[in-house]
Amino acid sequence: MRHTTYIITSFLAIPFLSLQLAKAQVRQLTMDNAVKLAIDKNRDLQVATLETAKAAQKVQEARGYGLPTVAASAQYLYYFNKQVSFLPGSFVGLGDDQLATFRVGGANAFLGGVAVSQPLFQTSVRSGIKVAQIDGLATDQALADVRATVVTDVKKAYLDVLITQEQLRLQQQSITRNEQALKDARSLLAQGRASRVDTLRAFVTVENLRPTLIQLTNRIGIAKTVLKRTVGLDEREEIDLQDSLRYDDALFVSPGTDAFLDAVQARPEVRRLELIEQLNREQIALQAAEKQPKLAAIGSVLSQSQANNFRLGDYRWPVSSYLGLQLSVPIFTGFRTNSRIQQAQVTRQQTEKQLANLKEIVRAQVKIGLANVQEARLRIQSQQQTISVAELGYRITRDRWKQGIASRLELTDAELSLTQAKSNYLQAVYDYLTATVELDKVLGRIK
Template sequence: MKTKILYIATLLLLTSSIHVLYAQKRALTLTDALEMAKQGNKTIQMQILEEMHAKEMTRETKSGLLPSISANAAYSRYFDRQVIFLPGSFAGTDKPVQDVAVGGKNAYNAFVSLYQPIYAPAKYQLTKASKINEKLQNEKTADLKSRVALKVSTSYLDILMMNRQLGSFEQSLERNIKALKDSRSLLAQGRGLKSDTLRSFIAVENLKSSVSYLKNSIDVSSIELKRLIGLKEPSEIELTDQLELGMTIGQNEFRQVDEAFHIAEKNRNDIAIQKLVIDLTQRKLKTAQAELLPQISLIGQYQVQLQADDMKFGQYSWPRTSFLGIELSVPVFNGNRTQSQISQAKIKAQQEDIRLNDLKDEVRTELATILSKWKESVTQLDIHETTIQSAELNHKMVEARFQNSLSSRLELTDAELALTQAQINYLNAVYNLRVLHIQLQHALGLLSL
């Protein structure tokens, strides 16, 4: 019995070890995250289905220009013979109109009909409009991928930034805990002030609060990042990229607004979408105008019919009727419905033209803002690089003086605070440049999955 219990315990231990290994953090680079978002993002999946829907709509509209062939068959049983009305003289009576019962009680009818549009301008324009809509959905997919890439990249950098801030706060917390121990020791020896100990205690508690808040923010941001990339695994993710700039910062990054706008106008999907919307509106206008034009169609039919009183099919004769002709349809008056549709399409076209101009102005403003922020962020980075070096040197000097009893605990605490703040400011400057670089790529239409 003891051996069996030991065996079960060992098995459970091995199983738990496997689960622990499975629950290890998954390494994730920014490139991996973007590739996973391309395949796993739910919004992109829905938009791809919208592309497929647009293709089917194009097939549907094209079918309006193809021949339509239908076959029909019917059987009817008459309990009373069918009646026709003839002049009395035709029926051999003196009545002006004489009803005559004709036909068999069993009626059979079968026919095949053909309808082929020859000149159908409205259907032709509608087909063109559906093709434009298909291109429009393709551009929407590309635009959505660009926006998802921006969200994923920004979220990834947010987590990197918070991880680096967490590291700085944890280092500061260690130093402040040591300072608190020193203050308590000095206070116990009668060589320190109670206010210094209280100040160190407050600093430690504030840092603990900041560390706890950052850890929770990292967890929440990680959940959102996993949702964006479509990661369903329960394991945690570990970001392996570095926050430090992987690009050269210099004046060559500073583009003029006109140059940047020229690049954006050629590459941005939202501008391409708006242009396609204008084309689609123009095509709908032509479709409405085509409703005023005549339509010509080829029609034909082959029919077999029979009437009899019995079910002796072998004795039946099957009369056949067939024809082939041209049908002309000319719109005359439909209550000004078509004229109203034309007016609506013209108004819509004017609206879309204004919207395109407004979009271009918005893009130009966005680029000008990003480029201005870029220049300022480069300046801030240079300043904070110098500041953090000075803060580190000052902290070392004050710490050495404190150890030699040449400075107070308050001076060391101030130096510690200045160093932590300088590190945070430097990280913010690096983070801002990374985010601005991604935003610039997106604004230029160069960012995608």
């Protein structure tokens, strides 16, 4: 009997343990935590971070062109016909205008050596290092731009979930009010103080609101999916948002008197284009350096031997070596260098135009962002008063309807006005928070 009781108790405990395990697997997520997770897990940000690592290696590669180059080589040759040497014919009794041929060397030939080259004067090396360094700085700014975009996207996705949850709660409140109205209509109908039409209209109103609950529930799941993808979380992981959609004007930090100049100095994409403009100037210098002479110190140590057998111990390995200077002066390259210089100049001009255009875009974004924040603040202030009036109007109309003074249609309009007022206020708060998030990105406040 004890064993049976133990088995039944364990069996009943399984659903409870499964429920507790499911709850334990739900990630509690605040907006700040979501941002921190995204910085660590977002795949676009990871790609941009790897790009900065690649840029650092490009600097090392550019510096490597100024370091010595050492190459070792080894070669084995088998001669089916031995090498031929030509000597004057007089050496073997032939005429002076004739040549004598001799086959010399062994069938097996071995050759090995080490060659060294050290650039001494090569202006392209210095320009190449500068190009790589500026490119690395531009890549850092690109990473900062991606980070700002990811942070903005995460915050907006978080707010999307919050407003959808609030819309669901608002819809449930509306259904609750209409269900109470239906209950009152049935009670009044039983007392003979309301018509059957009013009761039917109240029932239809409640049922018409229920499909919206299904839509909003589905939209919450979609919004959470977008948030998890943006953060970089596993799609199967459950999340529970801890923040709420609320208006706090104290959180808004007003920009300075000249917000545009502050934004231009802080925006990473502006700084990136400025660095690319510098990069293009160095590219011109790099291409022009190809017209300059190049001087390098060269050296080589070479050993070779030949024989008709493979008794390597009997081979002789004479060594030859040299050390010298090599000067290379470009004279004519088929106008290729001039063409590359012209291309670099055109690219620089394009970057200048892009930079000027981006600054105008930033100016417009700052103006629009500030206007959106101000508009949302005014709407919030207006809707706060509207909600109070709508709540009072709904209570008065409901009491008048219970007394038989007001019609069912008036009550429906009052409830709809209250729901609309709360919905407008909710949308205004969402727009305000979204506008402030977007404004932070526009002003370059996201570091």
